[in-house]
Amino acid sequence: MTSRDVSGGWTYIDMPQHTPGQPAADAETMEQRITRVKADQSDLYEFHNIDLVRPARLKDYYVEELDKLHQLSFEELPDQEARVDYVLLRNYLRRSIRRLELDEKRNEKMAPLLPFAAPLVELLEARQKVELDSLKPRHTADVMDAATRLVLKTKEGVESGKIHVDGVTAIRAVSTIEQLQARLAELIDFFKGYHPTFDWWTAQPYEALNRALADLIPPIKVKLAGQRPGEEDAIVGQPIGRDGLLVDLEAEMISYTPEELLKAAEEKFAWCEDKMRSAAARMGFGDDWHAALEHVKNLGVEPGEQPAMVKRLVVEGADYVERHGLVTVPPLARRTWRMYMMAAERQKVNPFFLGGPEIIVSYPTAAMAHGDKLMSIRGNNRHFAKATAFHEMIPGHHLAMFHEARHRAYRALFENPFWVEGWAMYWELVLWDRGDFFDGPEDEVGTLWWRMHRCARILFSLGYHLGRMSAQDCVELLVARVGHERRTAEGEVRRSLNGDYEPLYQAGYYLGALQIYSLRDEVLRKGICASEREFNDRILRENEMPIEMLRALFLDVELSKEYKAQWRFLD
Structure with missing residues (x-):
């Protein structure tokens, strides 16, 4: 199965095409379709492994799969098992889209705490796609250095009370920061000991950035989420609301x-x-x-x-x-x-x-x-x-x-x-x-x-x-x-x-x-x-x-x- 990049839509070139409403002998059964969607989703979640951008990357896929499902002739499905599978998959795709839309709204609320995230995400996605031209050592060091300054400025804003978000958003931001730290460590490990100039340029900027990110987490927890130091067992949740x-x-x-x-x-x-x-x-x-x-x-x-x-x-x-x-x-x-x-x-x-x-x-x-x-x-x-x-x-x-x-x-x-x-x-x-x-x-x-x-x-x-x-x-x-x-x-x-x-x-x-x-x-x-x-x-x-x-x-x-x-x- 091959496809274009998610940002440009998906086209499965090895799937047989046939006119909607007209069954074909080699068309996907509902069982085969569900099996494929499950495998596709697993690959997409594994590849787009940053929650901050995952909604935008996955929503297009679910929308296109839902469109393809709608093109089927429901009346021509062979039996009740297939009709049930159709409704199950339809509901699953719709909920996936709605959940991603809710996640996008929640992510927008985190923006005041993550002004440094977007350039780092670009680096991390380039690493996933092995776009090495976007990972030149000096450029990577420049991005990390600029991000560190923004992290320090954000920390100052939190501690001074200039940045305000609700407690749930604060905890989501902490989780996102920790995820960025984990993905940045993967990026460094990818080149470490293999690309000598990469180590030379990025060792110090990465260390400073990782330390700054770690130092940003405690004030967010204390000032915005209301967690006192040492409350590792505090119960923290994320209400989703009536909608x-x-x-x-x-x-x-x-x-x-x-x-x-x-x-x-x-x-x-x-x-x-x-x-x-x-x-x-x-x-x-x-x-x-x-x-x-x-x-x-x-x-x-x-x-x-x-x-x-x-x-x-x-x-x-x-x-x-x-x-x-x-x-x-x-x-x-x-x-x-x-x-x-x-x-x-x-x-x-x-x-x-x-x-x-x-x-x-x-x-x-x-x-x-x-x-x-x-x-x-x-x-x-x-x-x-x-x-x-x-x-x-x-x-x-x-x-x-x-x-x-x-x-x-x-x-x-x-x-x-x-x-x-x-x-x-x-x-x-x-x-x-x-x-x-x-x-x-x-x-x-x-x-x-x-x-x-x-x-x-x-x-x-x-x-x-x-x-x-x-x-x-x-x-x-x-x-x-x-x-x-x-x-x-x-x-x-x-x-x-x-x-x-x-x-x-x-x-x-x-x-x-x-x-x-x-x-x-x-x-x-x-x-x-x-x-x-x-x-x-x-x-x-x-x-x-x-x-x-x-x-x-x-x-x-x-x-x-x-x-x-x-x-x-x-x-």
Whole structure:
């Protein structure tokens, strides 16, 4: 596949051309198109590796791919799978364009802090393209020297209060500066020891520039982002606003507003509280579910015993779904899961278990402060673990990832939390309903606590991105309303807001679970699948996508070229 430079548009000269609306034997199938777009995107992201300019470089590609998609005759697509793939790719390209446009606006807000960036970016892009004429040693040294003067002037403006930006923009600027430092180091390493005059000209200007960039970061953090020195663990996020949430909700095919989802989360939270009071009464705590929760938290295992407990729970979950014929568990999936212990530093952002190919277990390490040890033990007690081991492994993430690699793997492009996390939490709802998986009120408190936790994730993540809550407000919500340990609450919020997860990720757990749960009832009621096993197995074979499109496959919903989300699964 060859093309002209992105700035001049893309032309794939090895792709067969045919008249729109007229199918050709050698035309791309939807699966082939999605596979190609996924590979193209990977190459483009790898090549255009500077976030400051990436939106401008990638948007043209997505626009042209969307135009090409629109030229297809939707009516002549061969089957429902292809029509679903069309809608999935269309939504993906549209969201990619809108996200890049939002990124461009955010980048514009950083301009007062980055007046030195543009000439440096030109050097770095010339390095990527191996345009050596633009990297002459003296010219490179001149650019670095001029940039250093601008960096020093910017630092003075920040410290004197002449430069003003909001805290989120300040943190984005810090991230951009650190990225420029990393790319400049790559540039220097490319010529170091190989081009003697390059070293001669640039060694001192580069050292001065790198030092100036490093010195600019602390005043930005302190003066503009409000971080005091030594607050390496401070929780810093980047709210995307209501417009950003609407873009993501549309792309994930959720036909509700953020406000409607917040209302639903409060209703589900109230249901959890009612069930918690019932369990508390059976434990002898009356209607004081907080006291019952405190009792359950103290039922952890001793140091050294956590791995054995977790293994027992993983095996128990897999045995249960197989014994009751709820989903097919391939023998290889059962044999190949692994276990690791989570490092203390990683527990700052992942205070609980993680799962997938392996289960990563949280438990205090010897080096932790005493108070942190106690909170970690309480936050990973045996009854909380009972309600999360199967979520992480079988029938949850491990089983799902096993199938994702083997069935319609091209749909990995449409990864989304409503499928990934929704599938794992869906099993929490199913096993609760069955009534014989959770042993006694202590186990019920454990799984209800997780469900309340997922309600709270909707409340604090949407509230934060709507601008209604600060990061500290999110922590206090988890502590006061859900009963989190403060350390685990801080880790949860840090994990949710630090940029590693997309804004809707935390809302995707419960909302995705409710979608799959609602779809299951509809499919079984209408006799589309003869059993729960058939329903669950098919979800795994279809691979990732917004759940509304899974519904379109199961129910053979009539689709159109401009199909939009319309399923009111909460109603």
